Amino acid sequence: MEQNVERLQKAIAKSGYTSRRKAEELIVEGKVTVNGKVVKELGTKVKPDDKIEVNGVPLENEEPIYILLYKPRGVISSVQDERNRKVVTDLLPEVKERIFPIGRLDYDTSGLLLLTNDGEFAQMLMHPKHQIDKVYVVKVKGIPTPEELKLLRKGIKENGEVLKSVRQRILSTDRKKNKAIIEITLHEGKNRQIRRMMESLGYPVEKLKRERYGFLHLHGLNAGEHRILSPHEVKQLKLLAQKIVE
Known part of the structure; x- marks a missing residue:
């Protein structure tokens, strides 16, 4: 029986209700009960037959998808x-x-x-x-130089954050329309990261698509x-x- 015991936040995450980090927040906030009692301790262990409720809703273990x-x-x-x-x-x-x-x-x-x-x-x-490659294709107004794009790898400071790429390369340019299509690989996932990086260089993003996630x-x-x-x-x-x- 002991080998089936696991931490409460892990049991909540496994149920598909939310991530483990969010489950920890819910526990601390007193929104989780085990067998009818509010539990706020993150180290709490539960068994498979314990009745867990989050915000008054019983957990139901679903098949993972x-x-x-x-x-x-x-x-x-x-x-x-x-x-x-x-x-x-x-x-x-x-x-x-x-x-x-x-x-x-x-x-x-x-x-x-x-x-x-x-x-x-x-x-x-x-x-x-994590350092899983996330590969994006971005269409920008203007044509950046290779030297400018290298600044993305060094890191660009914007609103107190350092935004970095892992790799970048120009896929195509259109001199008449003054536009470029660039492939950018990230490991991070900060809010509007690529748009902020390119705008800092003076090349507003017109279109952005994530092409790959890892393999x-x-x-x-x-x-x-x-x-x-x-x-x-x-x-x-x-x-x-x-x-x-x-």
Whole structure:
């Protein structure tokens, strides 16, 4: 029996309710009960037959599901929006599990977004030490020089933050229209990071798309479409994240 005991926040994350970090916040805030009693200690251990409720709602362990979505522009990377704008889960009405996005893409950014109900998996991929390549293709107004683009790797200070790329290269230029298409690889995922970096260099972003996440890509999908990740892909992502974090 003892080997089935686990930390409360981990049990909540495994249920698909939310990430482990958010589960810890809910526990500290007194929004979690175990067998009818409020629990605020993060070290609390629970057994499989314990009755756990979050905000008065009993946890239900779902089968884990892992989804790759081609997010269109004009969709919020969330499960709800206070302004009633379209959110990514609106694109997946047939999915009955309680899924949520892993990280986010900005409202005006399209591309590859992962969703799951596996909080442990999400936490692993969003670990602050992760270095999974996220590859974007960006169309900008103006044509930056290679020297200017090198500044992205060194890091650009903007509003108290240092924004860095891992790699970058110009894919094409249009001298007549004064535009360029650039591939930028990030490890971070700061708010509007690429837009802020390029604007700091004087090249406003006109279009932005995430093409790849690690070894995953969008081949075969149109905007708004999705597919279920295979067990092998899930295993490879876990191995990649564990290797990087360690």
